[in-house]
Amino acid sequence: MSISRRCEIPPTAGLPLEWEDFRAKPRSLSATLARFLSIPPPIMTCSGTAALIMALRTLQQRLPGRSRLIVPAYTCPLVALAAHFCPGLKIIPCDLLPNSIDLCPQQLASLCNEQTLAVVVTHLAGRVADTDTALAIAKSVGAAVIEDAAQSLGAQDGEDSLGLKGDIGFFSLAIGKGLTSAEGGVLFSRDAILHQQLVAQCANGLPTNIRWEITRTLQLFSYKLFYRPDRLFWVYGRALRRAIARGDSVAAVGDDFSIADIPLHRLGVKRQRVAAAATARLPAYLAEGKIRAQRRLAQLSQLPGVKVLDDGPGKQGVWPFLMVMMPSQRERDAAMQRLWTAGLGVTRLFINTLPDYPDVVPLLGDTLSLSNAQDFARRTLSVSNSHWLTDEKFAAILHVLRQSLLNASSD
Ligand SMILES: *Cc1c(COP(=O)(O)O)cnc(C)c1O
DSSP, X not given: OOOOTTOOOXXXXXXXXXHXXXXXXXXXXXXXXXXXXTOSOOEEESOHXXXXXXXXXXXXXXXXXXXXXXXXXSSOHHHHHGGGGSTTOEEEEEOBOTTSSSBOHHHHHHHOOTTEEEEEEEOGGGOOOOHHHHHHHHHHTTOEEEEEOTTOTTOEETTEETTSSSSEEEEEOOTTSSSOSSSOEEEEOSSHHHHHHHHHHHHHHOOOOHHHHHHHHHHHHHHHHHOSTTTHIIIIIHHHHHHHHTTOHHHHTTOOOOGGGOOOOBOOHHHHHHHHHHHTTHHHHHHHHHHHHHHHHHHHXXXXXXXXXXXXXXXXXXXXXXXXXXXXXXXXXXXXXXXXXXXXXXXXXXXXXXXXXXXXXXXXXXXXXXXXXXXXXXHEEEEEOOTTSOHHHHHHHHHHHHHHHHHHHHO
């Protein structure tokens, strides 16, 4: 492939920043997002994980004595690490349906009991997961539902933003999730009383922290400067290649989180203003991304045995990347061998299911079979939906995928 080594396509379709965003007139990010998404004016937190921790502490106060948090077995390890900040809480991983991001209803029902605080429904990869089934099961035992829409800001279930069906919803403004403030979280509840309790919880639990604010502000400038294919190698591609060279796929995708990566503080007003200014460009950016993704989804789906995650009727997700399921781990690994360091924006999402992350293990409660979630981890790869991934580069990806399928079947 004649693609320059220094060209690095971002692995997700993050909205690039403009210098005007840093100079824009003061505007409330909460009010801007409330208007854009038709949600209650959300609480701005320092990260999606911090939003989840505030949600869990609030629920622990409302439902005292309940100690089990059920989460999809394949999700961001930060979700499980949140339990560290909520004493007494145990993480119960739940398997997925085959070839799906949805929780397995049978296993969910068998895991739910009077000890269950909440069920987390995760709208992974911009897709819209099945919240209704989880709601029915959770409600039957008096548990809450939290919608983890960290990767899906802008997605809709029917006419509504994600996060409004469950009791509590949150988005992430981390780098790479779409809109960014270099780490940030968006927390809200459709229930006015619960929303007020979340406001109070965050007012107490998220103090101002100048040191973290300076760190994140520098990261936001770095994002402005380096988030482009001719510079991304220096802040992403180089570390990725080094991690892969030493066989550390967890580090390669930045999954190597620990509790030290979860500060709890307020999201600074200046960073909020930058993100609020950038939000003006987000609807058009998401709309273009959707057209590009649907065209490419159709092409990828024609590969024999390959399935690409899509939305069911009435669900309108967003497209940070395309989640591709190969027929088996063999084809997936063969493709990654050639694509991971090709600078084409092909990578993997989370490497493992939760019990395979050492830092998560002490936080886990009882675990049933997680075979579908493990299968998902083994067979999937992600193809960036960045606008910088040209049709020519996408064709190069398709070519490698086709070859990997052929070679694996002729072995
Ligand atoms: C990124 C992510 C989170 C955590 O969000 P941060 O803002 O990075 O703390 C939670 N859940 C999922 C599914 C995520 O992808």
